[in-house]
Amino acid sequence: MSILTIEGLTVALPAGADRPHAIEDVSLTVERGEILCVVGESGSGKSITANAVMGLLPKSLPLRAGRLILDGIDLRAQPPEAMRKLRGSRMAMIFQEPMTALNPLMRVGDQIGEALAVHGAPDRGRVQELLAAVNLPDPVSIARSHPFRLSGGQRQRVMIAMALALEPALLIADEPTTALDVTTQMQILRLIREIQQRRGTGVLFITHDFGVVAEIADRVAVMQHGRIVEHGTAREVLDRPQHPYTRALIRAVPGFPKGGGVARAQGRDVLRVQGLEKTYHRGGWFSAGKMLRAVHDADFSLTRGETLGLVGESGSGKSTLARCVVRLVTPEKGEIYFDGADLRPLSRAAMKPFRRRVQMIFQDPYASLNPRRKVGEIIAEGPITHGTPRAEALERARDLLAIVRLDPGAMDRYPHEFSGGQRQRIGIARALAMKPELLIADEPVSALDVSVQAEVLALLAEIREREKLTMLFITHDLRVAAQVCDRIAVMQRGAIVEQGPVGQVFANPAHPYTQQLLDSIPGRAWTPPDLGEAA
Known part of the structure; x- marks a missing residue:
């Protein structure tokens, strides 16, 4: 029925x-x-x-x-x-971003209790029961916490607990796992499936x-x-x-590699990182604080023309490691050799020549592009800063827009006038404007629809081949890593726990954490049918 x-x-x-x-x-x-999935791109x-x-x-x-x-x-x-x-009692909704859906000034237990009270069912014990039902550890402590003190996965579980408070017959889940790591994503999916089967809820x-x-x-x-x-x-x-x-x-x-692996290219290392350490100190005026080892004894290298995928969950240290490489963050220990020169001891002024040769594509292009400047000016800004004449830099910007398949008319438009995929193309063009030798891509497709994601990945592969780029590609999506990378390095709690060719790591993971990541990929048992090339 x-x-x-x-x-x-x-x-x-x-x-x-x-x-x-x-x-x-x-x-x-x-x-x-039953679970009915409605699938499609943004818009x-x-x-x-x-x-x-x-x-x-x-x-x-x-x-x-x-x-x-x-x-x-x-x-x-x-x-x-x-x-x-009817909302809450007969139908309920889990929103995509729990941080914006939860009140930041209220403890999560009070927010769930409020949902119960509005429908005439206040019960403090019920709040903890609901938090336990969504597999949150220490429900008493969680109930007393504000949303910002919880992880993304914990906040999403709180949203699910709130949606289930009055046992609705219909549960609507709007992209509830899009922003989550693969292991947390799998936990949430299993939880929704368990709820649907146990309660007979329509989803x-x-x-x-x-x-x-x-x-x-x-x-x-x-x-x-x-x-x-x-x-x-x-x-x-x-x-x-x-x-x-x-x-x-x-x-x-993105598909999975069939196994085996490609031998690493021979030649001089463009980038070599040894024993890198970065620690953050957390605390306030009245506490000694805690030490968080964001990166611990990290070693890896990149040969010219190679792409290394850095994979792991949020908090594993991937982005911190990348920011250490480009010296946006200063590590306490270790060596960062770029083309034979150690970057770690260099001053800000001494780093300037290297910044031209090492560029970064950020995860969120909307946050990293100046909303008050036109796209042409954004792309040309780096070369102009490094001494390129303005007219020449703008002409290069126009050429780059063609390379990333955007109309030259984009030069005179602002970032907000473009889609997410188009903004990411602008971010790629800006990084290429400096003619870098090493490109660091930090989760460049994580927020994109699957078809736009495929276009951007194909574009990166084409540019890498054309420009003979070396790339450090950061992602939590192992399918994406398998599609674009030659080798993979797996990070857990700040340490690189496994490295190897893509096919080898997928077929024969050596570390339990790598196996856990692979087992958590949604739909891994499904093999997409061979549909041939697009007409």
């Missing part, structure tokens, strides 16, 4: 948008005790569909047509007060990750430009996709 029925749902977009409707004529059902209408069900659409997105039936209740016919009672699960779909979906609906373009069982859609858009999305999923 259907717990949720959506019929002909249509939501309008404001005047001037690229299409008239955010979603158009969408029809779906969610059965009791496809997935989250708007979920918000329409919850009655959370902004006034700028009016609901024009359609029926929303929750367990026999016509949601569109309910007054605001009745909808407030509407929104994602852009086909690995997640393969891991938990019973049925799948694929959305493109606000419409459902394909619908079927998980096996039908994953193994025999029919629509060209579905086939394109699955074709873009």
Whole structure:
């Protein structure tokens, strides 16, 4: 029996948008005790569909047509007060970013208790029971904590506990694992599956990750430009996709190496790191504080033209290690040899010539691009600072935009006028403007849709070959590492615990932590079908 029925749902977009409707004529059902995954890229209408069900659409997105039936209740016919009672008691939502969904000034136990009290069910013991039910350690301590004191995975578990407080019949999960590490992601997915099976809850699960779909979906609906373009069982859609858009999305999923490995290229090391140590001291005026060894005795090297993938969970030390290499962070011990010169003892002034030769692509291009400057100026800024005439630097910027497949007209636009994938291309162009010999890419595709991710990875591979670049590629996604890297170095708690050729590490992991990371990849048992090349 259907717990949720959506019929002909249509939501309008404001005047001037690229299409008239955010979603158009969408029809779906969610059965009791099943997980329906709605998959598609950003802007496809997935989250708007979920918000329409919850009655959370902004006034700028009016609901024009359609029926929303929750367990026999016509949601569109309910007054605001009745909808407030249904939220939490009969349907609940897990949001993508728990840090913005949780009140930063309230302890998490009080926030869950408030949700209970609003529906007339205050029970302090119930709060701790819910925290224990989502496998949080020490529920008493967690309940007394503010959100910022918890990890991303713990905050997401708190959101799930709050959503389950009144045992709703429908649970809507909007990209609940997108920002999480692979091991935490797998824990959350298993928890949602366990809840769905134990309680018979219907789950509407929104994602852009086909690995997640393969891991938990019973049925799948694929959305493109606000419409459902394909619908079927998980096996039908994953193994025999029919629509060209579905086939394109699955074709873009990074694969796994088959085993073995490529011998390391011979030649002089461009980068050699030995015994690197970086410690952070945490504490305040009234406490001695704690020492956190972010990087511990790290050793690795890179041969010219090689790409080394640095993989591990958040907090493993990957980004700190990269920032030590480019001297944005100063390590306490160790050696950093770039082209034979030790960078660690150099002063800021002495580092300037090397900064031209070593460039970095950051994870969040929107945060790293100056919002007040035009794209052409952003790309040309580095060369101008290092003495290149302005006209020459701007001409180079125009050429680079063509290399990263952006229209030359982008020169005169601002970062906010571009999509996430386009902004990342701008970040790549800015890094290439200095004609670097070593490129450090820090999670450059983690926030991108799978098809945009594939485009950016292909672009990096093409540029690496054309410019003969050496690359240190940081990621927590082992599928991505397998696609772009020659070798992999695995980091855990600041230490590199394993290194080797990609195929060798995937086929025969030597360290238990590497095996744990591989086992936690969602949908690892699913092999994407061979769909050939795109038409």
